Amino acid sequence: MEALEEREEVEETAEDAMSLNSSDFLDELSKAVEETSVTSAEYDFDWSSIDTSHLPSSYKTNSRQEKELLQLADHFFQQYSHLCPDRKPLFIHPLNECGVQKFVSTTVKPTLLPFPDLYYWSGCASFVCDYLIMEPLKCPITPPSSLYSPTTILKYQRGNCFDFAVLLCSLLTGAGYDAYCVHGYATLEMCSLDQTHELCPLLRKPPEVPEEEDPNKYRIKYPLDPQSKFELQQKAKKEEETESAQEEEREEEVVMEVGMPKQDPLHGLRVHAWVLVLPGKRKVTEAFFINPFTGNHHSTTDECFLGIESIWNHRNYWVNMQDCRKGCKDLSFDLSDSICWEIMFPKSNEISQSPTESPNKDTDDMKEKGEIDMNFEMPLSWVTQIRISRREYENPFSQGKKVILYDKAKLEKWAAYTNEDGLVERLTVYADSDCTEELEVKEWFKHREDLLYMREVNKQTQLTTDHFRRGHPLLLKAHSYTSLEPETGHTVEFYHTARADGLWKRSENAAEMTEYFVGREDFLHTRHIEFGERDKEMENAGITADANPRPIVQIKEHFHRNPEKPADEDIEERIFMVIDDTIQLTYHLELHDIIASKVVFCRVVGREKREDEIFLSRENTVKYEPWSSEKHKNMLYLYDLLWELRAEQKKLKHHVRASEAEMLNILMVREDEEANVKLSASMYSCAKRGQRQEATVGKLH
């Protein structure tokens, strides 16, 4: 076992991991290795059975240059193992799928594919992790004996971390990034693509922006409430006691929790491959890692990465000479530093380091040519052109869908158009780690004709919220409901800029309806309507809801302050008590004021109400406050006001009925849309369109 050779290192990690004596530990270690290699067997895809006959000759033979290169590599390998006998052998010239030795740098094939997303590292990374199925390494603590070409990997859509890294590195260097494959060590979770201890990135909360402190020096210093010192002491004591008790508990917990990662006996030995992107090109400002299994971006100081043996790309090969006992935290990524990085072809390294984004590119090229003549020239990659068809690109999941398990969450992904209802992603959040009790389900849709793009279902309250993109014929933005039946509690949000009335939200249930407005010229912002019970007799008589509207009990409107009017003539709240026949107006307040003025028009007692007549008298039909503005004491003004309000009330009633009708219509339209979901095909994707047509034709027959 190679692990035995690394005795010293093993002991180091072992000492702080657990205090076992070394022979016992070694036994256990070898056992663990066997176990993991056995468990990994079930994943196995029989690579030996793949058909290599059709592969081009560059895959099966070595050119003269390549042979030379291999000799140099061999030489380098031997020198290295002579100089650093304690270190593991380099991963430098593994066999390819045809059993031919190839230098690792020539396996990287820089390629830029014709998809806009693949011009960016995030697009490349997510494509690689979506498209390929991950296979664990045969032996978790040694690099594989072979490294297949990216084309073969793409063809069979599966590979180990080295295959992932080489493919990703090929795409990134093709897109102009300064990217490198890294051979190193990482944690168990990272090597085995185990994300069940991680929070799902979709559930991560955005960092809270600390509120800017008001620099105004004028502030009131409130004296602190007097407190008894004795009580405080007692309290502190009590807290101390409970705390110490809690701490003990916590310590136990910590032991339990920390125990889990430490249980991994191979911590620090697990081989992993990933991608390093250095700054300088494509506006990258800081070096970072990409884990090819997840496509996630990691800082170079991330604790999941435990060490680096060597890195390479299509230009050169570097061996890390820095101490990795503390992980990758303190590593320097200045590749021209020959103390930190042992370079295989020293001169060409300089070229790769010279920034190609500099304006004097011509001189660079000149230099490159001149120097390469004197040195060894890296042969072109033996790998043929990497090709991915649009179809493959758009359907990356080899098994139709992809499932990722996170801590208390499950994420499922589908390619667009695979599901009838346009579903592309579903996130299920669970209450427990065993994923039995569902808390919340979020679904994302694509290409739906009703522009629905997300649906949230709260499994506990059964409240569903649909989110729509801009452009729904009913201007819907969001719709929350428990069922699509009318009057069961709906909240609808609109893209209000397209609406003439500035309505952005309306929530309705059986007893009330509230409408929220924004940006209106009359400064209205809220309208609240209370409904009474329907007439029972009519209902029993079988008349439908439309014909038997709910009686309106009260309409309440709130207005923002209109800066052009004096505050005591600017209405803030207007209540029409329709049944009581009372209208109440509350006016705004000037800033220094505290009691608002009010005008109340009461029902006329003992007089028959007539539509076209107003009876106003100071004693019992109108009330106002002593400090009301002079205007409000003028009967003529009040008379006009009352007329106006009467007219307004009538208009409002119509309004309310219209709103109710609109809600019914929305529900009808939504129900219809849900019942037969249509997907729209982009007019630019011909393949997709053809496919859809075929499908519909097929259905018809």
Added chain:
Amino acid sequence: MSQFLNNIEPNIIDDEMVQKAIEEKCPEDLGDLARRESTNWKFVTELQLSFKSILQIDNLWPLENLTKLQLDNNVIEKIEGLQSLVHLVWLDLSFNSIEVIEGLDTLVKLQDLSLYSNRISKIEHMDTLQELQIFSIGKNNLTILEDVVYLRRLKSLRTLNLSGNPFCNEEHYTLFVVAFLPSLVYLDFKLVRDSTRKAAALKYQDLTKPLEQEEAQVLALQETEEAKQKELEYHQTAFVEYLNGSLLFDSLYEEDREAAKLASLPGVEDLLQAYKKEFVSVCENLYNYGLEEYEKREAEVSKFYKRVHEILAVNQEESKRIISDFESRNQRRLDELYQAGSGNLAESERAQGKENIRQLWDALMTLEALVSNDLEELLQDFKRSIDVIASTFTENIQGMFNQCRDLENEHHEKLMRIVIATQEKLDLDPFDESLPDDVQRLFEDKNTIVNIINTSHSIRLRKIDKRESDMLCNIYQWQISETEKAFQTESDRNRACIGKILCFINTLQKELDNTMILKPRE
């Protein structure tokens, strides 16, 4: 019309007539009591006095909020007594016997003016009516078509009626009017077509073009003047007016004839130039410093008021909450009381109601006391910072003016030396022809010349002192007024607030008592 006049006695507008006119406008279904009350003249906005044989307009001044006044079909001969009706938007004086347009200068809000069928022969005295949109002066005695050009200054005018005037019979009448009033939309009740407008512009372009140019020039001049005025105002609020550039220095030498004469002495010109340069640079410093300080002062004040407003907003929110809490409870209680009528239950309810009102009073007063305390503290802080700002400003300004004085003294000494040297030279050689006669005359006597120079020096020093004291005075005034204003607003607010709380509590109390009285009666 004359017959009509003969039959009926001409009137003068009096209170009775106005009262009657107001009452006529009242709606029928308004209660009688209300109707009598509603005739508060302050709130009357519309008044119609047509067909009243009015000869003279009078007694309209109490109707200060009037926006619409109809005085048509009377026998008015002179427009008068309308000066105080500044809110008028609509004025109808048609079918009268007016001969001259006058007395409308204060009615700047006027949008619609009708002088139809009068005896006016000239359009004039309308320069202030910039809001005027509709103007009817048809069927009058206008004879000179060129007078219409006067209306160009009414920028808002869109509708004009001129029909029935003598000049309407002139050839190209319409084209002429449209050419000179291109913004008209309606002329003599007809829409002005684009084609007409084009034709008119073409026909009279020789006349309108120069006019337009002239107007544009005047406008540009006005604008630059306004901009200058604005800048000056800004400088004045920062107390640094006329300090940029050499204005102060020039004012020192203004009216100083002797100094101008002496400038012809050899070396004096250079001295003066050097002096000016340094003096102006000190002034420039002053100016910049003044502007900087001004910004600082403004920022300080706005910071203070921002905080005050925050406190008041919180206070308002809190009291609103208290009151609405109370009101919801109170309404219920009043209803119950109404139901219960008299008896023990009602008594206890009433007592409870009283108790609640007392609690509300307590809560509101406590809140007010707290807020007033907070604001008091804030005001003290504010006063302190204002004082600090003012005193630093004073100190720095004094320092800079001392620099000015030093420069002046230095200059004076140097000048003195030159003059004395010249004097000595002249004494030695009295027939030196190198100096002009008037300068030579100054040097006739040593005392005279020294006196002259000393006087002009002291005048200059005084001028500098004056400027300094102006500035110091200004900053002192600012300090006093700003502090006083802040304290005054707060004390006013406090008083008003307490008054209102009292009033509110009283009203509530009365309401409670009223239910007591009402009930037994029913």
